[in-house]
Amino acid sequence: MVTVEVNGISLHVLSEGQGSPLVFLHGFPLTHAMWDAQRREFRETHHVLIPDLRGFGRSSRPEQIARMEEFADDVHAMLAACDVNEPVTLCGLSMGGYIAMAFARKYPEQLARLVLCDTRSQPDTPEAADNRRQLAEKVLKDGPRIVADSMLPKLFGPRTNEDHPEVVDAVRNLILAGSPRGIAAAQRGMAERPDSTPSLKDIAVPTLVIVGEYDLISPPDEMRAIADAIPGARFEVIQGAGHMSPMERPEAFNAVLRAWLG
Ligand code: MLT
Numbered sequence: 001m002v003t004v005e006v007n008g009i010s011l012h013v014l015s016e017g018q019g020s021p022l023v024f025l026h027g028f029p030l031t032h033a034m035w036d037a038q039r040r041e042f043r044e045t046h047h048v049l050i051p052d053l054r055g056f057g058r059s060s061r062p063e064q065i066a067r068m069e070e071f072a073d074d075v076h077a078m079l080a081a082c083d084v085n086e087p088v089t090l091c092g093l094s095m096g097g098y099i100a101m102a103f104a105r106k107y108p109e110q111l112a113r114l115v116l117c118d119t120r121s122q123p124d125t126p127e128a129a130d131n132r133r134q135l136a137e138k139v140l141k142d143g144p145r146i147v148a149d150s151m152l153p154k155l156f157g158p159r160t161n162e163d164h165p166e167v168v169d170a171v172r173n174l175i176l177a178g179s180p181r182g183i184a185a186a187q188r189g190m191a192e193r194p195d196s197t198p199s200l201k202d203i204a205v206p207t208l209v210i211v212g213e214y215d216l217i218s219p220p221d222e223m224r225a226i227a228d229a230i231p232g233a234r235f236e237v238i239q240g241a242g243h244m245s246p247m248e249r250p251e252a253f254n255a256v257l258r259a260w261l262g
Pocket of ligand 1: 093
């Protein structure tokens with residue numbers, strides 16, 4: 001891991017391999033570690049960069065709120081700090097996908113290809129946004145367990161608990177080790193995130209949309225609509241997986257990504 005100073009904070013970034021740059025953005029409230037299977041596969045052929053986003057892992061904690069545009073600014077500044085000056089392939093899961101869509105709007109010249117995994121283009125409903133703000137207060141008071149309890153039942157396909165308990169344990173441990181301040185700031189930022197749907201038609205780079213067959217948070221129908229709205233986008237379903245498709249079915253996920261990258 002390297003540490004880079006960007007936008008007034010320290011970001012921890014895993015940077016491995018050589019070749020064209022491939023950046024992975026983790027979901028909420030996880031760290032670079034969720035992309036371990038992709039790191040091991042793609043560092044053979046690419047320069048893989050995986051940050052701990054602000055507030056997560058060993059990166060600095062934001063004060064009150066971490067907006068998707070600020071995360072995108074961090075990614076942009078991280079690339080410059082890591083001497084990556086060419087356009088990158090950006091792959092984001094869920095919250096990482098919200099950030100990738102913000103990056104596509106703000107920094108289209110730095111984007112070569114886009115991969116949106118298990119994510120949503122629509123904003124929260126007012127009720128969902130209120131729930132997030134309440135959850136942020138609870139996490140600050142009582143710690144991350146409440147987030148683990150509310151998220152874990154929704155994250156996996158029906159067989160993952162039985163077939164891959166180590167994946168469920170790894171995700172639980174990542175959530176429990178999270179910083180209450182980082183979690184609360186990202187929740188508040190996600191509650192304010194804009195509707196990315198109208199700008200999907202403006203994405204002008206090759207795009208791959210990937211979803212787990214049983215994703216309950218960003219269901220396949222919703223993700224197919226995202227792919228339909230992006231000119232020329234490819235849509236792939238990872239059989240048997242839920243919301244955490246790259247961790248639940250890493251071989252299938254990597255094969256889809258590898259075939260598309262060419
Ligand atoms: C994630 O996996 O990043 C979360 O489900 C995003 C969200 O809470 O909207």
